[in-house]
Amino acid sequence: xxAYTLEIIVVCTGLAMLLIDAFAKLEDKRSIAWxxxxxxxxxxxxxxxxxxxxxxxxxxxxxWIFYADDRWALFYKGLALLATFIVLxxxxxxxxxxxxxxxxxxxxxxxxxxxxxxxxxxxxxxxxLMWMASATHLVGIFVALETVTISFYxxxxxxxxxxxxxxxxxxxxxxxALSTGFLVYGFAWLFGATGxxxxxxxxxxxxxxxxxxxxxxxxxxxxxxxxxxxVGAVPFQFWIPDVYQGAPTPITAFLSVGSKAAGFIVLxxxxxPFLESPAFAEKTALVFAIMAGATLVYGNxxxxxxxxxxxxxxxxxxxxxxxxxxIVAAAPKSGAPDALSPAAAVAFYLAAYxxxxxxxxxxxxxxxxxxxxxxIAAYRGLGxxxxxxxxxxxxxxxxxxxxxxxxxxxxxxxxxxxxxRAELWTLVVLAAVGAGAGFYYYLRIVAEIYWRDPAHExxxxxxxxxxxxxxxxxxxxxxxxxxxxxxxxxxxxxAHS
Amino acid sequence: xxxxxxxxxxxAVSGALFAVGFAGVLLRRNIIVIxxxxxxxxxxxxxxxxAFSRFHIGADGAxxxxxQVLLFFIITVAAAExxxxxxxxxxxxxxxxxxxxxxxxxxxx
Numbered sequence: 261x262x263a264y265t266l267e268i269i270v271v272c273t274g275l276a277m278l279l280i281d282a283f284a285k286l287e288d289k290r291s292i293a294w295x296x297x298x299x300x301x302x303x304x305x306x307x308x309x310x311x312x313x314x315x316x317x318x319x320x321x322x323x324w325i326f327y328a329d330d331r332w333a334l335f336y337k338g339l340a341l342l343a344t345f346i347v348l349x350x351x352x353x354x355x356x357x358x359x360x361x362x363x364x365x366x367x368x369x370x371x372x373x374x375x376x377x378x379x380x381x382x383x384x385x386x387x388x389l390m391w392m393a394s395a396t397h398l399v400g401i402f403v404a405l406e407t408v409t410i411s412f413y414x415x416x417x418x419x420x421x422x423x424x425x426x427x428x429x430x431x432x433x434x435x436x437a438l439s440t441g442f443l444v445y446g447f448a449w450l451f452g453a454t455g456x457x458x459x460x461x462x463x464x465x466x467x468x469x470x471x472x473x474x475x476x477x478x479x480x481x482x483x484x485x486x487x488x489x490x491v492g493a494v495p496f497q498f499w500i501p502d503v504y505q506g507a508p509t510p511i512t513a514f515l516s517v518g519s520k521a522a523g524f525i526v527l528x529x530x531x532x533p534f535l536e537s538p539a540f541a542e543k544t545a546l547v548f549a550i551m552a553g554a555t556l557v558y559g560n561x562x563x564x565x566x567x568x569x570x571x572x573x574x575x576x577x578x579x580x581x582x583x584x585x586x587i588v589a590a591a592p593k594s595g596a597p598d599a600l601s602p603a604a605a606v607a608f609y610l611a612a613y614x615x616x617x618x619x620x621x622x623x624x625x626x627x628x629x630x631x632x633x634x635x636i637a638a639y640r641g642l643g644x645x646x647x648x649x650x651x652x653x654x655x656x657x658x659x660x661x662x663x664x665x666x667x668x669x670x671x672x673x674x675x676x677x678x679x680x681r682a683e684l685w686t687l688v689v690l691a692a693v694g695a696g697a698g699f700y701y702y703l704r705i706v707a708e709i710y711w712r713d714p715a716h717e718x719x720x721x722x723x724x725x726x727x728x729x730x731x732x733x734x735x736x737x738x739x740x741x742x743x744x745x746x747x748x749x750x751x752x753x754x755a756h757s
Numbered sequence: 758x759x760x761x762x763x764x765x766x767x768x769a770v771s772g773a774l775f776a777v778g779f780a781g782v783l784l785r786r787n788i789i790v791i792x793x794x795x796x797x798x799x800x801x802x803x804x805x806x807x808a809f810s811r812f813h814i815g816a817d818g819a820x821x822x823x824x825q826v827l828l829f830f831i832i833t834v835a836a837a838e839x840x841x842x843x844x845x846x847x848x849x850x851x852x853x854x855x856x857x858x859x860x861x862x863x864x865x866x
Contacts, residue, residue, distance in 0.1 A: 414841055430849055434791060440838070442798075457823045
């Protein structure tokens with residue numbers, strides 16, 4: 261089975277969800293979400309049945325210029341599918357809040373009118389993410405990135421009667437469209453400088469002598485601005501806190517995991533030709549190093565005074581982007597190719613980030629559904645009222661802070677190892693300061709939930725549904741398993757090379 | 758004196774278009790105007806793509822059509838972006854009755 265079957269399955273699932281929403285008379289529209297879970301789950305299982313395309317054996321089709329099905333692509337497709345699966349579960353849980361904040365078209369309309377698209381959009385977004393993982397041609401990268409971004413515009417602004425959500429939607433729209441402008445202008449110049457849209461041909465052109473260095477560097481700068489917006493790197497991070505805070509909670513989870521992973525896939529694919537070319541490697545790595553340093557300092561220090569949990573996680577996502585950029589900056593000088601490769605370190609970090617962030621957002625969604633608040637104060641005494649949720653948060657925060665025996669520790673460990681091997685000493689110091697600050701603001705949450713008395717004295721906890729509970733347990737197991745045996749994930753990446 | 762249009766002429770116009778668009782996004786206060794400026798930036802990219810495509814003559818004497826293919830995708834995506842964007846702006850206008858970006862401050866910490 262070729263890899264692109266998966267994208268076809270996901271798109272068809274999304275279309276089926278829209279059609280059922282439009283034509284079937286459903287008692288409870290959450291069944292649309294269950295259908296989506298079925299399709300995404302099936303695609304995830306089929307991921308292990310994919311037979312990679314072998315170059316040169318079958319008659320070459322022009323399709324393989326646009327599409328790669330190497331292990332990186334498959335790994336990121338898996339991440340996208342997992343993230344979408346969990347986000348769909350969260351959206352079903354969040355149904356009540358969405359219903360409160362969108363207008364019913366009429367008194368006799370379905371009580372859940374306008375909810376079907378809320379479940380279908382993440383599925384389309386997932387198809388875009390999966391295509392992006394495979395795109396090797398600038399046209400493909402552009403279209404996939406825009407599929408993701410435009411679905412996010414709608415999802416962020418989905419709560420039409422909520423000022424915060426609308427405002428977040430407009431901010432994301434303007435800044436997203438701005439970064440699109442930079443991206444296509446950069447692509448145009450890259451095409452002009454190298455005469456090709458294929459990443460392989462671009463890499464070859466950049467290594468040759470007859471490329472116009474100034475034009476290529478200009479293109480790189482424009483593309484970098486656009487991708488820095490997407491991953492939330494300083495100085496293009498300013499939209500993140502507002503948009504994360506205003507968006508519906510499950511969508512914030514998707515944004516912080518999906519959008520970040522997508523940004524880094526594209527960044528790695530587009531930056532690689534520059535980082536490998538002797539004429540450009542030093543200049544581009546320096547830019548990445550400066551950006552990584554600024555992002556680490558800003559993200560970690562700005563997170564310290566936050567009192568809103570969602571905003572705190574927004575700054576934390578900026579901080580994690582800093583660690584990921586540190587890996588990219590270390591790439592050209594990271595030594596022997598047989599050792600840990602920068603691409604593997606980025607993939608591991610993103611997988612760990614996915615598990616711990618989604619775990620935190622599961623707790624946040626459950627709390628937000630029952631209690632209309634996202635302030636840290638609302639989590640006081642969670643350890644007494646809902647021990648399970650409190651334990652989930654404990655694991656998530658420990659991993660985000662990077663405590664040993666969790667996945668987050670090895671993510672940071674690999675980042676430090678590569679930066680030390682590349683002798684980026686300033687960056688290592690800044691990252692160490694950032695990680696130290698991280699301990700303070702993540703563990704402050706743990707202190708709030710275990711050592712403070714509950715805000716409300718009725719002692720009632722927050723019930724959590726069985727499917728979400730199973731997912732949360734699996735995520736906790738994954739965090740600890742990756743933290744004890746990091747080789748398992750790295751082996752997965754090396755397995756079918 | 759006879760002059761011919763070279764690649765640089767097209768790139769200069771496209772660069773100016775991009776700069777005007779970007780300046781508009783930064784300076785204007787009306788969200789509809791900002792949105793128009795964003796479209797200007799995309800047009801600048803389109804102009805560059807066509808110019809590069811026309812001036813990259815391949816071995817067979819034909820222009821490199823890759824650039825023009827991307828252009829069609831950009832136009833399509835821009836249309837989708839406008840459809841979604843205007844819908845969001847209309848929803849915001851209904852709740853705020855203003856298009857001034859300075860009024861959107863619900864989330865200052």
